[in-house]
Amino acid sequence: MSDMKNTSIQQHLSINEIQRRVDEHNKLQIILNEDIFGPLRNDSLVIAIQVHDRLIYLRHTIISLAQVKGIENALLIFSHDYYDEEINSLVQSINFCKVMQIFYPYSIQTHPNEFPGDSKDDCPRNIDIKEAIKIKCTNALHPDQYGHYREAKFTQIKHHWWWKANRIFDGLKTTKEYTGLVVFIEEDHYIAQDFIHMLHRMEIARQSDCPECKIYALGSHSKNFDFASDSKKAETKQWSSSMENMAITFNRPIWQELKSCAKKFCTYDDYNWDWSLLAVSTTCLAKEITAMVLRAPRVFHIGECGIHQIHQENDCKITDVLERIQKLLMTSIEYLYPQDLNLAHIPNERYLGTLNGNGGWGDVRDHNLCLEMVKQS
Numbered sequence: 321m322s323d324m325k326n327t328s329i330q331q332h333l334s335i336n337e338i339q340r341r342v343d344e345h346n347k348l349q350i351i352l353n354e355d356i357f358g359p360l361r362n363d364s365l366v367i368a369i370q371v372h373d374r375l376i377y378l379r380h381t382i383i384s385l386a387q388v389k390g391i392e393n394a395l396l397i398f399s400h401d402y403y404d405e406e407i408n409s410l411v412q413s414i415n416f417c418k419v420m421q422i423f424y425p426y427s428i429q430t431h432p433n434e435f436p437g438d439s440k441d442d443c444p445r446n447i448d449i450k451e452a453i454k455i456k457c458t459n460a461l462h463p464d465q466y467g468h469y470r471e472a473k474f475t476q477i478k479h480h481w482w483w484k485a486n487r488i489f490d491g492l493k494t495t496k497e498y499t500g501l502v503v504f505i506e507e508d509h510y511i512a513q514d515f516i517h518m519l520h521r522m523e524i525a526r527q528s529d530c531p532e533c534k535i536y537a538l539g540s541h542s543k544n545f546d547f548a549s550d551s552k553k554a555e556t557k558q559w560s561s562s563m564e565n566m567a568i569t570f571n572r573p574i575w576q577e578l579k580s581c582a583k584k585f586c587t588y589d590d591y592n593w594d595w596s597l598l599a600v601s602t603t604c605l606a607k608e609i610t611a612m613v614l615r616a617p618r619v620f621h622i623g624e625c626g627i628h629q630i631h632q633e634n635d636c637k638i639t640d641v642l643e644r645i646q647k648l649l650m651t652s653i654e655y656l657y658p659q660d661l662n663l664a665h666i667p668n669e670r671y672l673g674t675l676n677g678n679g680g681w682g683d684v685r686d687h688n689l690c691l692e693m694v695k696q697s
Contacts (some may be wrong), residue, residue, distance in 0.1 A: 342430065342647045345422070351420050351422070359494075360395050360498060361628060362500045365393065365395070366395050367475070369381065369398050369505050370399050370480060375407055377380060377508040379410060380622060380638070381506075381509055381510065383472075384512075385417075385511050386513050386673045388512075388516055389514060389657075389679065390517065393620065394516070395417070395418045395495075399421075399483075399484040399487070402427065403427075403430075408421070418484075426479065435689075436472060436479065441458045441584050442470070445470075449461075458485075459682075459683045461560070465483035465676065465677040468524070470683040474682065478681070481504075482690055489572060491545075498572070501570070503529065503538070506537075509619050509620065509621060510619070512532075512618040512620075512649055518618050521540075522554065523661075525663055526612060529664060533610050533611065534559075535568050536568070537564035537566065537611050538566070538569065539565075539617045539621070540613060541562075541563055542563060545617070552664070553614075553615040553653065553662050554614050555659075557611060557665075558611070559610065568594075568611075568620035579694060580604075583606035585690070586690035589676075589677045590680065604676055616655075
């Protein structure tokens with residue numbers, strides 16, 4: 321799951337001390353470099369980066385952000401679920417824009433032997449429900465739809481994303497009244513230099529040609545694009561979580577709609593935040609989410625060694641992935657910063673059958689913690 325494990329933090333800091341520091345950070349809400357770049361304005365940009373423990377990937381994400389034109393007007397909010405001194409030092413060394421750190425307070429790191437982490441009384445993932453009831457393990461009556469019990473390393477990702485969104489829109493002093501855009505990226509994303517420029521072009525296009533668009537997606541898992549022909553093209557379509565879950569961007573009114581469906585998000589049997597948002601879109605909102613998606617992405621995934629990858633860590637070569645992306649952007653430099661954005665409307669393709677979800681989210685404790693985050697933000 322991680323390219324580098326820094327164990328030194330556990331060697332000199334107790335769990336209680338880590339939790340104390342986490343709580344202190346969250347209470348103080350310090351914004352670095354605000355004296356240089358000024359306070360957050362509604363015409364600024366908030367970029368939220370979800371961080372676990374992959375220092376090498378995060379370093380390259382930050383390097384790419386430093387090259388983005390207009391980044392000096394943004395606020396970077398790093399949301400951590402792992403307290404690490406090296407990662408903190410890296411984040412706090414950023415000098416090209418405003419920076420803030422928030423820490424997910426219910427992490428596996430600070431709850432290693434109790435919920436929301438794994439505890440000794442939890443049901444093993446693959447135990448049969450009859451056997452689970454017989455041994456009276458925790459939540460025996462509530463496996464997921466596939467008969468499996470929770471795994472904290474997976475449930476934490478959805479919890480963290482949801483906590484982060486609630487915290488940014490409704491909990492932080494600096495963003496509580498903010499009405500601008502919030503971009504959601506992760507520690508293993510690489511950002512093109514015209515990222516903010518393209519976001520502005522998308523805003524202009526939405527106002528004139530797609531008022532129903534609720535979400536922007538500046539990254540895509542599709543490899544079927546060519547910068548020469550696609551750099552100034554975007555599609556408006558029914559949002560798909562499996563393809564357009566990188567650098568999704570929305571504002572407070574859209575957040576209010578999503579939050580109104582908290583019960584659906586928090587009880588939907590899928591450990592993925594993006595699939596859970598898709599369930600919200602297709603079964604809870606008055607109208608399904610229409611997204612504006614760039615044909616030539618400005619955000620790329622460099623995390624070949626992710627939580628869903630099955631190959632070994634030493635088979636994951638970040639240098640190869642980075643070189644490929646950097647070469648692509650360098651050879652496409654003349655096609656960046658288009659002045660106009662051409663929209664193509666893609667007819668909705670209804671999802672066939674029932675949107676069942678991927679499971680991993682049957683535990684009622686996860687449901688309740690998720691719902692509690694809406695109240696606590």
